[in-house]
Amino acid sequence: MSPMGNASSARAASSALLFGAAVLDGIPESAVIGLSLLEGGSVGVAVLAAVFISNLPEALSSSNGMRASGSGTGHVLITWSWVVLASAIAAAAGYGLLENASNNTVALIQAFAGGAVLTMLADTMMPQAFQHGGRAVGLLTVLGFSTAYLLTLVE
Helix, strand or coil, X not given: CCHHHHHHHHHXXXXXXXXXXXXXXXHHHHHHHHHHHHHHCCCCHHHHHHHHHHHHHHHHHHHXXXXXXXXXXXXXXXXXXXXXXXXXXXXXXXXXXXXXXXXXXXXXXXXXXXXXXXXXXXXXXXXXXXXXXXXXXXXXXXXXXXXXXXXXHHC
């Protein structure tokens, strides 16, 4: 296989991993959004900002990888539409099915979402970030986590 073929298949595998991570962490994140509606009647700014900020680079990188490996724009949009639909269903389920859930059940859902995010970061995002961004990536990661924490204080 040519070096270009290897790079293309590596991008395709990387974008598939990012997509899988988006689904694995998007569903429990959405369930948490549904749970937050139960707790306070509205979704907190911190929760929405954290979900958006954490998923945007993941989605952009995965979409870029899909396009680079030959997927058309329509395919990329349809693929992400399925993720949005699955997330919306998970948010509705979080709201409708988890009203009387125990603290342990809620903690398990949150831990699964956090674990999926960490897996995606460790396997895909951080190696690519260090490759393209250098040493500043570590500092920017800490700043990102700090910003997410500060957003929780706003509520």
